[in-house]
Amino acid sequence: MDSSCAKKLSIPTFAENPNPEYLFFPGCEPFNPKSNWDLNISCTQMLTDRGIDFAILGDDQWCCGDKACRLGFDTISTLLAQRNILAWNEMNIKKIITTCPRCYYNFDDKYRRYGGNFEVILFSKGSWEL
DSSP states (O other): OOHHHHHTTTBBBTTTOOEEEEEEESSSSSSSSSTHHHHHHHHHHHHHHTTTTTOOGGGOOOSHHHHHTTTTHHHHHHHHHHHHHHHHTTTTEEEEEEHHHHHIIIIIHHHHTTTOOEEEHHHHGGGGGG
């Protein structure tokens, strides 16, 4: 989700909320009309209604690397993972909420192999814990 879309929907970005408790990572293609637009809007509304301190990356969001890996581009997938881990560590991100099962797998399993140590919550499984 880019920053202009987030602004229209009153969804905080890291530029506006640089130290949130959670990064909300809606997925790599979440706002494609054929994808999970309604799901992610509902999730951000639920987080807001519950008073959860979160932000999205906006224009700074990169792919998790899953599609590159599944297409056989392991080097690109690894570079995306390393880039995200480095950027998120610099942003002091510790907890991630995502609606995408593939992003969840990558952040919770694959990223750990490259030094990413994040608490990852798949919204459909863990929203009741928030």
